[in-house]
Amino acid sequence: MTLDWWRNPCQPLDPIARGKAQSRQDQLTKPRGALGQLEELAITLASQQGRERPCIDRPWFAVFAGDHGVVEEGVSAYPQAVTGEMLRNFVRGGAAISVLAKTLGATLELVDLGTALPLEPLPGVLHLHVGAGTANFAREPAMTAAQCLIALQAGRASVERALASGADLYVGGEMGIGNTTTASALACALLGLPATALAGPGTGLDDQGVTHKIQVIEHALALHRDGCDSPQETLRRLGGFEVAALTGAYLGCAQLGLPALVDGFICSVAALCAVRLNPACREWLLFSHRSAEPGHVAVLEALEARPLLDLGLRLGEGSGAAIALPLLRLACELHDGMATFAEAAVSDRPV
Ligand SMILES: Cc1cc2ncn([C@H]3O[C@H](COP(=O)(O)O)[C@@H](O)[C@H]3O)c2cc1C
Numbered sequence: 554m555t556l557d558w559w560r561n562p563c564q565p566l567d568p569i570a571r572g573k574a575q576s577r578q579d580q581l582t583k584p585r586g587a588l589g590q591l592e593e594l595a596i597t598l599a600s601q602q603g604r605e606r607p608c609i610d611r612p613w614f615a616v617f618a619g620d621h622g623v624v625e626e627g628v629s630a631y632p633q634a635v636t637g638e639m640l641r642n643f644v645r646g647g648a649a650i651s652v653l654a655k656t657l658g659a660t661l662e663l664v665d666l667g668t669a670l671p672l673e674p675l676p677g678v679l680h681l682h683v684g685a686g687t688a689n690f691a692r693e694p695a696m697t698a699a700q701c702l703i704a705l706q707a708g709r710a711s712v713e714r715a716l717a718s719g720a721d722l723y724v725g726g727e728m729g730i731g732n733t734t735t736a737s738a739l740a741c742a743l744l745g746l747p748a749t750a751l752a753g754p755g756t757g758l759d760d761q762g763v764t765h766k767i768q769v770i771e772h773a774l775a776l777h778r779d780g781c782d783s784p785q786e787t788l789r790r791l792g793g794f795e796v797a798a799l800t801g802a803y804l805g806c807a808q809l810g811l812p813a814l815v816d817g818f819i820c821s822v823a824a825l826c827a828v829r830l831n832p833a834c835r836e837w838l839l840f841s842h843r844s845a846e847p848g849h850v851a852v853l854e855a856l857e858a859r860p861l862l863d864l865g866l867r868l869g870e871g872s873g874a875a876i877a878l879p880l881l882r883l884a885c886e887l888h889d890g891m892a893t894f895a896e897a898a899v900s901d902r903p904v
């Protein structure tokens with residue numbers, strides 16, 4: 554594979570499956586359009602999965618973890634040690650995403666890209682050792698070019714494993730103390746917006762904390778402004794290991810033909826990076842929810858995304874996408890199981 558594999562073409566959606574699914578929706582026993590966003594969801598999934606009747610039988614969850622050097626600026630309400638501690642919690646089954654994956658019958662893959670504090674090998678976790686967290690981007694680029702490439706590739710490799718196991722939907726998640734600062738800085742640079750438009754409390758900063766976070770991000774944006782001359786370089790300078798891995802995963806999904814359900818603010822910023830690196834990947838992305846993190850609105854707008862849920866979630870880990878997954882399943886069940894007007898002998902014409 555070439556170093557800039559992400560520029561390779563994405564899979565086209567299947568127009569025949571889309572047409573058949575659209576016409577099936579129009580024949581089901583309900584006023585046309587009455588199932589709202591669930592109708593479009595079923596039709597989109599049909600065009601992505603290349604079958605008139607899509608299904609979500611084998612969802613694949615992958616949580617990418619990594620630490621952030623910018624945490625030394627005091628931008629998170631929680632200590633950096635939590636990233637590694639939560640990895641242990643994922644393994645033991647005590648984290649929100651562990652419970653959700655188990656309840657939904659999903660495979661949960663855990664990828665540790667590099668924590669600041671040393672971590673013992675954990676059963677079932679893929680430890681990739683990209684670095685002991687990223688460098689502090691308020692002082693220098695977060696990643697070397699090699700680290701950024703390895704992280705992007707780690708995301709793509711996760712999608713390859715998902716497909717090899719027969720997955721029909723990909724859900725990415727993240728764990729990394731400080732990553733709302735990273736995501737905000739990245740989104741500011743990609744969208745040309747000031748930090749005030751995107752930075753929020755993350756895990757729970759107070760107003761004073763958010764003001765400080767904004768100052769740190771503005772300082773970093775000024776430091777890297779001239780260097781951020783491409784999406785790839787912006788990701789390298791202001792990103793994080795897990796954000797780059799998610800970016801690579803979304804690109805991999807589009808290139809290999811697996812629909813991806815995007816979680817909250819952090820994942821949406823990774824999706825924005827993916828779309829800037831290869832715009833054609835957009836049509837493989839489904840958006841699950843609007844996070845309580847205030848910057849999410851601007852990122853969703855830039856992606857022209859209309860998420861399914863707005864529950865005030867601000868957790869990450871892929872949890873919001875997992876919570877939206879039953880809606881995707883219900884959209885598929887309705888699409889598959891409802892009778893047509895002809896089958897049910899119901900008059901199909903409004904008077
Ligand atoms: C116990 C705990 C579990 C989490 N699971 C996800 N996050 C979320 O919060 C972090 C980002 O917020 P900030 O930028 O404010 O540090 C990320 O790790 C994200 O996944 C968690 C945070 C904590 C504290």
Ligand SMILES: O=C(O)c1cccnc1
Pocket residue numbers: 733755756816817818819820844845846866867868869870
């Ligand atoms: O929406 C998110 O992804 C999010 C929000 C706050 C903290 N961690 C993640």
